[in-house]
Amino acid sequence: MAVFSVRNSHKRRYVVLLLSLACFILYRHFRGPAGKIRINRSKGLGVNSSQFSLGGEPFRILGGSLHYFRLPRAYWEDRMLKMKACGLNTLTVDVPWSLHQPEHGEFRFQGGLDIEAFLHVAAEVGLWVILRPGPYIGSDLDLGGLPSWLLRDREMLLRTTYPGFIAAVNQYFDKLIPKVVPFQFQKGGPIIAIQVENKYGSYAKDGNYMSFIKEALQERGIREVLLTSDDHEGLRDGGLKGALRTLNLQKMNHDDIKYLEAVQPNSPVLVMELWTGRCDGWGGLHHSFPAEDLIAVVREILRRGMSINLYMFHGGTNFGFMNGALANPSYKALVTSYDYDAPLSEAGDYTPKYHLLRDLLSTFNKEVLPEMPGVRWKEEYEAAILFQHLSLWDALPYTHKPFKSQFPVNMENLPVNNGNGQAYGYTLYETTITTGGSLKSERNIRDRAMVFVNQSFIGIFHHKNLELAVPDGKEKRTLSLLVENCGRVHYGKDMDDQRKGIVGDILLNHTPLRDFTIYSLDMTPGFIVSLYRAPWKSVTIKPSFPGFFQGRLFVNGYPSDTFMKLPGWSKGVVFVNGQNIGRYWDAGPQQALFLPGPFLNSGMNQVIVFEEAEADFKIQFEDSPDLGMIVDI
Structure with missing residues (x-):
């Protein structure tokens, strides 16, 4: 009897072990990116009632924006885990055309621009994804993420069905969209929605443009739900048949919500961009949106049963020359930091906003939130002594071969970078003068120029300073203008007029300067x-x-x-x-x-x-x- 009991005991343990293993395999098999049992993959994000559904089950989007191009690849997972620990279930990401296609025939999807690797990490962490592929994304980037080589065409009409723009978009989408198609929800991936362009309602130059973008996405295999996104200014003109309208705001605007519910009845309401802060411009102050004010808006949105995406959840950094600029009320270039006063700081640290959001969102999650990942150590290194010097003039032999032109030529139309012109940095324009007097920029300096006579500094041209005095002298002297592209405007109706460098005549005593030697100082690696x-x-x-x-x-x-x-x-x-x-x-x-x-x-x-x-x-x-x-x- 004892032997029989022992044998039965072993059998019971064996059966229990097999059952446990089977349950574990089934659990792993049906576990979805959001960390719950995977739902019907044939049913994507549903928008045909007052609430979203996903795979046929009720679903609320609790999202946040995160830009892979504004932080090191090594930190992608860290920022996503912190997003997950805050109670968010969805990551919204913009795709910058300008960085992925810096030259007409060159595409970059490696290293920190590996969008496929980024989407893999999001899926592994357990976040759904709303993809915003553009082509225009805004995002406070230079030219809103559009590549500057588009402006080589003097007739270019950005964000329209102008043939030159359409041909460029098609070439770009032919490379980008096949990379993201396999990551769609119905193919087992994390992407649950795709945005059609961005804030087009406030631009609205071409009534056929949004339909073209929609068709361009769908004919390349996009099958998930489509969205449009507009703020108060463009909400009424930003709709597109077959795409869910979404709203951008910072503080509650009940009129816009009522309008959206009226033109889009029996549909869920998504605040696609709830601005958690604001970008900063050089010469201004650092903008802060008080944590208590943000939480009050989030609480009200969720109380109304709406969905939300925090722009930004983590801002990051405008490394290099990627920053955009504001056009109104006057030109102002944006700073390098894109901290944005977001819940996660520029360096990925927790802020009071983060902790208050986590407390609030924990009440909207059925599961206990994950533990908050640790914060990375910051070091106070010993000062670096810069012991060597190289003048600008001595560095000129290491730039692109200088270009000679009778007339000034803007950056984008310089014959450099395989015929794609100069995108960023500085351009040096030199000519010979034989007199002094009044030098006028005629507003043709974009955006700021240091001016020299025989390499001696005489002053600066910028948007408010349009005239300089050139010292008298009858001998031949070299007049040099070092012009900086401080950042192209990223939003508004002035985007077709964002060529940089010298874009027209500079006058000395009312006579246009001629016969330039032009050096491209784009300061590439x-x-x-x-x-x-x-x-x-x-x-x-x-x-x-x-x-x-x-x-x-x-x-x-x-x-x-x-x-x-x-x-x-x-x-x-x-x-x-x-x-x-x-x-x-x-x-x-x-x-x-x-x-x-x-x-x-x-x-x-x-x-x-x-x-x-x-x-x-x-x-x-x-x-x-x-x-x-x-x-x-």
């Missing part, structure tokens, strides 16, 4: 590497400006995030190990640049600074950000 061969000099010799300064940062052990401060410097760009970290400017508000640990090496790191006017010869590295003086929205 290749150009920075080429400077290694240049004749650098010790900074013990009085340096000239503008110029490049070189030094070293030593990192002992595993690199950590840090913040670069440049007190005593004026305006310029910082490169670390060839990576363009972004612009700095003592005009503020931003006083420190975020430097992520993945951009650093253990041991020695090269630091190069391009400075326009003044240098302190060292960079400080601190463990906390400084976004400047704050003003509440």
